[in-house]
Amino acid sequence: MSALIAPGLSLFGVVQMVSKIKTKCPVCGIVFMARKSHYDRNGGKAYCSRKCYYRDIPRKRYVITCVLCGKIRILTPKQYGKRKGLFCSVACRILFQSGPDHPMWKGGQYIKSKAGYVMQYVKPKFHKRQHRIVMEDAIGRELSEDELVHHLNGKKQDNRIENLQIVSKAQHIKIHDPRKWRERTS
Numbered sequence: 001m002s003a004l005i006a007p008g009l010s011l012f013g014v015v016q017m018v019s020k021i022k023t024k025c026p027v028c029g030i031v032f033m034a035r036k037s038h039y040d041r042n043g044g045k046a047y048c049s050r051k052c053y054y055r056d057i058p059r060k061r062y063v064i065t066c067v068l069c070g071k072i073r074i075l076t077p078k079q080y081g082k083r084k085g086l087f088c089s090v091a092c093r094i095l096f097q098s099g100p101d102h103p104m105w106k107g108g109q110y111i112k113s114k115a116g117y118v119m120q121y122v123k124p125k126f127h128k129r130q131h132r133i134v135m136e137d138a139i140g141r142e143l144s145e146d147e148l149v150h151h152l153n154g155k156k157q158d159n160r161i162e163n164l165q166i167v168s169k170a171q172h173i174k175i176h177d178p179r180k181w182r183e184r185t186s
């Protein structure tokens with residue numbers, strides 16, 4: 001019986017059957033009596049309400065470096081989607097995509113973070129892999145979807161024409177060790 005009395009005593013001095021503990025909600029700061037079981041389950045925290053609980057649970061976050069202004073920002077998945085994983089803000093995205101007529105135009109290039117390619121501005125809201133543009137300029141026609149451009153020295157950002165070669169998908173797989181295929185798709 002003594003185990004229940006200390007934490008479970010209500011304001012009216014009635015012994016409750018549920019063990020409780022006086023605590024402060026970590027979100028809104030309200031002091032309240034929480035169920036001891038909830039408190040223990042959350043690693044020494046209890047929330048006053050469902051609302052506070054959902055506000056505090058860890059959610060997925062993305063850390064990005066804005067390709068326009070260089071700011072590092074932490075984004076929620078929703079923000080990340082709206083900014084295409086490239087920009088700190090929607091304002092930066094719009095500025096970046098607006099093209100050379102815009103006063104904040106920075107030359108229209110960025111490095112695609114996952115793939116590591118240089119992306120080159122073509123027209124508003126459209127950037128293309130720079131190595132394909134360089135090759136298309138050199139051969140004077142557009143490349144088909146089946147034609148890949150391989151970086152001879154393995155450096156994905158070295159887009160000098162002498163470093164580029166047109167290959168088929170099959171040839172390209174052969175060139176790159178298929179086991180390392182996912183790491184080096186240049």
Ligand SMILES: [Zn+2]
Pocket residue numbers: 025026027028029030047048049052
């Ligand atoms: Zn609360």
Ligand SMILES: [Zn+2]
Pocket residue numbers: 066067068069070071087088089092
């Ligand atoms: Zn920015």
Ligand SMILES: [Zn+2]
Pocket residue numbers: 149150151172175176184185186
């Ligand atoms: Zn390659």
